[in-house]
Amino acid sequence: MKRIHPPRLTPVAAIVASVVLACAAGVIHAHGGDPDQVYAVKIPYASQDQLSQLTGMLDHPYVDQKTRTVHAEVSDEELHAVEALGIGVQIDVEETARIKAFITSRSRDESSGALNRPSREQPSSVADGTHSCYRTVEQTYATFDELKAKYPDLVQLKTLGPAWMKTQIKEPTVVNNQYDNSWSSYTSLLAKFIPQSLLQRFNLALFPAQPHDVRAIVVGNFKKQEGKEVPRMVWTGGIHAREYAPQEVGTKFIEWLLDNYGKDPNATMMLDNNQYHYIIHNPDGRKLAEQDRSARQRKNTNYITALCTTGTNAQLSSGVDLNRNYPFGWATGGAGGSDGNVCGETFRGTGPASEPETQAVLNYVRGTWNQAQCKWEGGALPDGRPKSAEYCNPENRSTVTGELDWQTGASDEYGGGMFIDLHSNARAILWPWGVERTENGFNTHTPNNKGMAVIAQRLAYHNNYSSQQLLSYNTEGTTKDAFYGFLGAPSYTVEMGRSFYEDCGVFDRETYPENFNGFHYMSRALHRVYKLPFGPDTVDVKVEQTAAVPAGTKVNVSALVDDNRYRYSNAGQANILPPPYPVVYNIASAKVYIDQMPWDAGAEGKPLELGTSDQAKSDFPDATKRAFGQIDTTGLAPGRHMVYVQGTNSDGKPGAVSAAFLDVAEAKSSGGGGGAVGGLAAALAGLAAVALQRRRKQAASSSL
Numbered sequence: 001m002k003r004i005h006p007p008r009l010t011p012v013a014a015i016v017a018s019v020v021l022a023c024a025a026g027v028i029h030a031h032g033g034d035p036d037q038v039y040a041v042k043i044p045y046a047s048q049d050q051l052s053q054l055t056g057m058l059d060h061p062y063v064d065q066k067t068r069t070v071h072a073e074v075s076d077e078e079l080h081a082v083e084a085l086g087i088g089v090q091i092d093v094e095e096t097a098r099i100k101a102f103i104t105s106r107s108r109d110e111s112s113g114a115l116n117r118p119s120r121e122q123p124s125s126v127a128d129g130t131h132s133c134y135r136t137v138e139q140t141y142a143t144f145d146e147l148k149a150k151y152p153d154l155v156q157l158k159t160l161g162p163a164w165m166k167t168q169i170k171e172p173t174v175v176n177n178q179y180d181n182s183w184s185s186y187t188s189l190l191a192k193f194i195p196q197s198l199l200q201r202f203n204l205a206l207f208p209a210q211p212h213d214v215r216a217i218v219v220g221n222f223k224k225q226e227g228k229e230v231p232r233m234v235w236t237g238g239i240h241a242r243e244y245a246p247q248e249v250g251t252k253f254i255e256w257l258l259d260n261y262g263k264d265p266n267a268t269m270m271l272d273n274n275q276y277h278y279i280i281h282n283p284d285g286r287k288l289a290e291q292d293r294s295a296r297q298r299k300n301t302n303y304i305t306a307l308c309t310t311g312t313n314a315q316l317s318s319g320v321d322l323n324r325n326y327p328f329g330w331a332t333g334g335a336g337g338s339d340g341n342v343c344g345e346t347f348r349g350t351g352p353a354s355e356p357e358t359q360a361v362l363n364y365v366r367g368t369w370n371q372a373q374c375k376w377e378g379g380a381l382p383d384g385r386p387k388s389a390e391y392c393n394p395e396n397r398s399t400v401t402g403e404l405d406w407q408t409g410a411s412d413e414y415g416g417g418m419f420i421d422l423h424s425n426a427r428a429i430l431w432p433w434g435v436e437r438t439e440n441g442f443n444t445h446t447p448n449n450k451g452m453a454v455i456a457q458r459l460a461y462h463n464n465y466s467s468q469q470l471l472s473y474n475t476e477g478t479t480k481d482a483f484y485g486f487l488g489a490p491s492y493t494v495e496m497g498r499s500f501y502e503d504c505g506v507f508d509r510e511t512y513p514e515n516f517n518g519f520h521y522m523s524r525a526l527h528r529v530y531k532l533p534f535g536p537d538t539v540d541v542k543v544e545q546t547a548a549v550p551a552g553t554k555v556n557v558s559a560l561v562d563d564n565r566y567r568y569s570n571a572g573q574a575n576i577l578p579p580p581y582p583v584v585y586n587i588a589s590a591k592v593y594i595d596q597m598p599w600d601a602g603a604e605g606k607p608l609e610l611g612t613s614d615q616a617k618s619d620f621p622d623a624t625k626r627a628f629g630q631i632d633t634t635g636l637a638p639g640r641h642m643v644y645v646q647g648t649n650s651d652g653k654p655g656a657v658s659a660a661f662l663d664v665a666e667a668k669s670s671g672g673g674g675g676a677v678g679g680l681a682a683a684l685a686g687l688a689a690v691a692l693q694r695r696r697k698q699a700a701s702s703s704l
């Protein structure tokens with residue numbers, strides 16, 4: 001939830017809300033009077049105006065457009081404010097009870113000392129098991145270290161810079177013959193800035209001795225990638241501290257990639273061809289959120305320039321919303337895009353990139369400015385946004401008008417990868433720009449809008465979320481607007497799950513699998529992420545062999561090629577144009593490649609045949625096809641080979657690729673056919689011949 005701010009509301013509502021706020025801070029608590037109570041609510045809305053009003057007050061609500069209902073977690077104070085608008089609120093009793101049980105069991109664990117264990121032995125951020133699936137910051141960083149030790153060739157670790165608390169640390173000094181340690185540890189700093197009445201909510205033994213850095217894990221087959229430009233998937237997790245699931249989703253996907261390299265063909269293809277840069281954005285805030293749910297920590301812990309001294313949680317409402325602190329369009333959008341009040345949940349900071357966490361991530365992803373080349377260099381994502389002489393400066397600002405460049409897009413050939421900021425819990429996929437600006441002709445669309453919309457619609461099919469560009473509220477100074485604005489990289493916010501403090505059952509059953517599917521798809525389209533989503537997805541590549549076959553054997557291969565894998569949603573705000581429908585086409589062709597990606601120089605794919613698929617939808621039967629054929633292994637060297645299949649639709653657009661293994665046995669000493677020269681070409685020629693034969697046989701009944 002955001003706190004309530006008059007500028008977000010209509011004048012009448014603003015008066016009501018400020019009265020309610022005053023009440024909430026005083027005596028009246030119609031719902032039990034517990035200022036720490038959190039309610040799960042469903043709020044039906046009757047009009048777009050009401051929806052805007054609600055989402056102006058609530059942060060990360062999930063808007064169910066079908067049933068016209070807003071789902072959210074609200075405090076007692078916020079519940080009052082919604083009721084004061086005259087909108088009926090239904091309390092989700094079951095979910096509210098779960099939240100209550102969580103808080104109760106936490107304080108029980110706290111008082112019994114169950115939480116009082118060294119962090120490495122602690123199973124989770126909380127001891128009662130409800131949230132045992134979420135690693136603490138220490139455990140996440142320990143996982144990074146363990147993965148590096150286990151997979152030294154596939155993992156690099158990066159320290160991006162200190163988080164805010166670490167920037168405040170000072171060596172103990174001697175004052176009046178006494179050591180002054182009050183600036184030398186995480187807990188001493190907390191004690192310095194937070195009054196005892198609030199500090200006592202925390203078990204200080206669970207905080208690290210020293211505050212953390214912002215860190216990243218980078219994975220990929222670096223040896224294989226040497227000298228090549230490879231696309232990068234750059235994720236940030238945990239930028240909003242209380243959103244439990246995102247940080248864990250990223251860590252688990254990284255683990256899946258590494259644990260399955262050489263075992264799962266797609267994981268192998270992904271690490272051979274892509275790099276993954278996964279960043280833990282807000283470790284300080286997370287340490288508070290791990291322990292204290294009722295403080296609802298979202299921001300970083302800047303207790304100096306973002307110190308809050310008013311309201312229910314006062315100092316615990318301090319901090320900068322790092323996802324409003326990014327410099328591209330910082331504090332320019334107005335209309336609720338960010339907040340200038342230090343106590344506000346979307347406080348933007350005292351200046352663009354004022355926070356050390358923002359600087360660390362920005363420097364890492366964007367790199368350094370090269371004035372001579374007029375571009376950013378050396379960052380995790382390359383600069384794909386051409387800058388004319390007028391905009392040739394690190395701010396991307398016109399030397400004539402002083403305005404930012406909102407109009408220049410990246411080439412569809414951008415091969416640098418993409419950026420995704422992981423959040424809870426609005427079940428939506430959002431892309432730039434986050435707000436209409438007068439300077440941009442009241443337009444939220446970027447020059448790359450069509451590409452970004454189609455990426456989102458494909459991704460939405462895989463993670464079941466809504467591809468809608470914006471939520472019902474405006475945002476500015478966000479990660480995604482910055483990395484698109486500076487670099488032209490396709491940049492997203494993915495809002496996952498159903499709750500900030502998501503139950504592990506929901507996480508395991510739904511949130512992780514949904515996002516796994518989404519990242520799996522994006523990983524297979526990362527080579528040209530603005531283009532490949534315009535083509536059909538290919539999945540389930542199967543090579544029919546139970547054991548390695550002698551070279552010369554013909555092996556069946558099949559795959560599902562499907563252009564119907566997309567999910568369309570309305571835009572999140574009534575006056576924003578919805579994303580264009582991707583036109584779903586019939587499948588035109590599919591090709592198989594051995595040991596070469598379809599886009600590798602000299603790659604030669606051989607056509608597969610197409611047949612009907614039992615997965616085709618009746619209204620679009622030819623958009624989903626089974627592709628099949630035979631691979632002639634004549635001339636293939638003994639060992640493991642990679643088989644890739646890519647489909648193309650009747651609009652001529654090739655799509656995402658999937659892989660399978662093909663194992664060729666050691667040649668028997670007496671056998672012939674060991675010649676290696678021209679082996680691959682022979683195999684592919686053989687394959688084509690088989691396909692041709694089959695096509696002739698089926699010509700009479702073929703629907704091609």
Ligand SMILES: [Zn+2]
Nearest residue numbers: 240243423424
């Ligand atoms: Zn968030």
